Amino acid sequence: MATVDRWLLPDGIEEVLPPQAAQIEASRRQVLDMFEAWGYEYVVTPHIEFLESLLTGAGQKLDLRTFKVTDPQSGQLMGFRADITPQVARMDAHSLRREGPSRLCYAGSVVHARPRSLSRSRSPIQLGAELFGDASPAADIEVISLMLATLEQAEIADIHMDLGHVGVYRGLARAAQLSTEQEAHIFDALQRKAIDEVALLTEHLPDDLAAMLNNLSHLCGGREVLEQAKTVLAAAPESVLAALDQLIVIADALILRYPHLPFYFDLGELRGYHYHTGVVFAAFVPSVGQSIAQGGRYDDIGAVFGRARPATGFSTDLKTLVNLGPRQAAALTRGIWAPEGAQADLWQAICDLRKDGQRVVQALPGQSVSAAAQANCDRQLLQNSSGWQVQPL
Numbered sequence: 500m501a502t503v504d505r506w507l508l509p510d511g512i513e514e515v516l517p518p519q520a521a522q523i524e525a526s527r528r529q530v531l532d533m534f535e536a537w538g539y540e541y542v543v544t545p546h547i548e549f550l551e552s553l554l555t556g557a558g559q560k561l562d563l564r565t566f567k568v569t570d571p572q573s574g575q576l577m578g579f580r581a582d583i584t585p586q587v588a589r590m591d592a593h594s595l596r597r598e599g600p601s602r603l604c605y606a607g608s609v610v611h612a613r614p615r616s617l618s619r620s621r622s623p624i625q626l627g628a629e630l631f632g633d634a635s636p637a638a639d640i641e642v643i644s645l646m647l648a649t650l651e652q653a654e655i656a657d658i659h660m661d662l663g664h665v666g667v668y669r670g671l672a673r674a675a676q677l678s679t680e681q682e683a684h685i686f687d688a689l690q691r692k693a694i695d696e697v698a699l700l701t702e703h704l705p706d707d708l709a710a711m712l713n714n715l716s717h718l719c720g721g722r723e724v725l726e727q728a729k730t731v732l733a734a735a736p737e738s739v740l741a742a743l744d745q746l747i748v749i750a751d752a753l754i755l756r757y758p759h760l761p762f763y764f765d766l767g768e769l770r771g772y773h774y775h776t777g778v779v780f781a782a783f784v785p786s787v788g789q790s791i792a793q794g795g796r797y798d799d800i801g802a803v804f805g806r807a808r809p810a811t812g813f814s815t816d817l818k819t820l821v822n823l824g825p826r827q828a829a830a831l832t833r834g835i836w837a838p839e840g841a842q843a844d845l846w847q848a849i850c851d852l853r854k855d856g857q858r859v860v861q862a863l864p865g866q867s868v869s870a871a872a873q874a875n876c877d878r879q880l881l882q883n884s885s886g887w888q889v890q891p892l
Contacts, residue, residue: 511614511621515818523624523821527606530626530649530817537645539604539628544586546608550578555585555803564611579610583625584812585800591631592801592808600632606817616789620818627794627814631801634809636748639778639796643753646792646813647760650782653820655791659761659783662750663768665775665795666742667732668715674736675701675708685712689767692716707734719765725750728766742777749778771795777811784823791819834858835889836871837880848880848887868892 508514515523531541547568554562566579580586583605591601604627611621628645630638643660650658668689672682681700688696694716701709714731718724725747732739746764754762770779770793777796784791794813801808837849839862852859860874868879871892881890 509621511611511619513620513622519821523817526653526821526824527624527626527817529652531604531606533648533652534604534628534645537602537628537641537648539602539645542587542590542603542605544580544583544590544605544607547577547579548586550576552589552804553578553580553585555589555800564613564615566610566612580607581609581611582814583607583609583627584629584797584814587629587812588631588797588800588808588810589804591629591810592804592806596806597632600630600638602628602630604628619789620816623816624818625814626817626820627812629810629812631808631810633811634798636745636752636778638809639745639749639811640752642794642811642813643749643780644756646780646782646794646815647757649815650792650820653824655784655820655823657784659763659785660753660780661763661765661768661783661790662746662753662778662780663765663770664742664746664778665769665772666745666777667728667735667739667766668712668769668772670736670739670742671708671712671715673738675704675712686769686772689715690769692767711735715767719767720763722750722754722762722764724764724766746778771797780813787819787823791815791823832858832875833878834860834874834876835878835880836868836874836876836892837861838868839864839866845880845882845887852880852889 534541550565550567554565561582564581566581568577568579569575570577587603587605591597591603595601606624606626609623609625614621626649628642630642647658668686672685677685685697685700688700694713697713697716701712704712711732711734718728718731725743728743732743750762750764768779770781774797775795776798779795781790781793792813792815794811796809796811798809799807800810835852835857837845837859849859849861859880860871860876862870871879877892878889879892880887
């Protein structure tokens with residue numbers, strides 16, 4: 500009979516050992532404290548829930564990444580959360596039901612049936628923030644600024660920002676009265692920058708719409724691209740021009756706040772097209788092929804929960820941030836080694852030290868002071884005529 504290596508974990512599922520676990524937890528606390536300073540309230544969502552709610556408005560990609568099980572009590576299909584954003588949207592729309600803007604944040608483990616890419620973990624710690632109830636560019640500017648502040652706090656170097664707006668392509672597709680299949684084919688070709696293929700797919704359209712759809716492949720680059728787009732898309736429907744104006748307002752505010760940060764604009768980039776409704780954005784670093792943080796506007800997601808609300812937000816993986824940050828192990832607090840024993844005065848001394856914020860490790864039966872170094876202790880608790888005293892090792 501073949502032996503089984505019981506210590507093996509599934510591909511993409513990893514355990515986090517000390518001291519990295521301590522570093523991740525310290526980072527989580529710091530980020531949540533910063534979110535609170537910005538006015539965002541912390542929420543905790545279920546790890547598993549009914550599939551209908553979990554996948555609301557999320558699209559096919561999230562469906563494929565979601566582990567599914569049958570609830571033995573109700574017989575209904577359930578899923579392990581692969582994305583916390585839809586859950587937070589339900590909280591805002593159904594559970595909280597607040598008037599006016601609502602700022603919520605979260606940090607929790609998710610699990611993916613399929614990774615986002617071959618190099619990605621299937622058990623990231625998703626960290627993010629959502630702003631509900633405001634449809635203005637000011638909300639998008641705030642969320643993007645909060646994402647950049649999160650990356651700055653994690654000391655991520657050489658960040659590059661990509662921004663686009665799904666309303667540009669969506670408005671042109673509606674004006675061209677594309678079928679669902681045609682829209683999907685052109686969308687796919689735009690994502691691959693397949694210029695010849697886009698031209699072939701749009702050759703049956705009116706000349707002005709075909710030209711504008713073809714130009715989306717070329718409207719990418721620095722801030723000057725947005726000025727170029729105003730000329731190239733001048734004859735576009737009002738919804739397209741409004742989307743472009745929104746992007747310009749957001750871009751100019753961010754460039755003013757972060758003058759040294761490289762910004763890249765791509766009107767053919769439709770990340771999350773079937774999920775987002777407005778501006779989309781992502782942060783990249785040269786050493787990683789995928790975005791390290793991403794987000795966008797996804798208005799009306801709460802409609803299925805009985806209350807449509809404008810919304811914008813971002814998410815990132817806390818493990819990725821810690822791995823990309825300064826490669827220094829989290830310093831484990833040096834401790835005090837206490838001897839084995841059940842004496843009342845010894846126990847009281849240990850409790851007093853712990854109340855004062857000291858780290859105290861008490862020896863177990865058979866352990867001597869020689870084990871103190873492995874427990875990262877540089878002092879010891881010794882009894883003398885004055886009672887229990889802390890002394891150097």
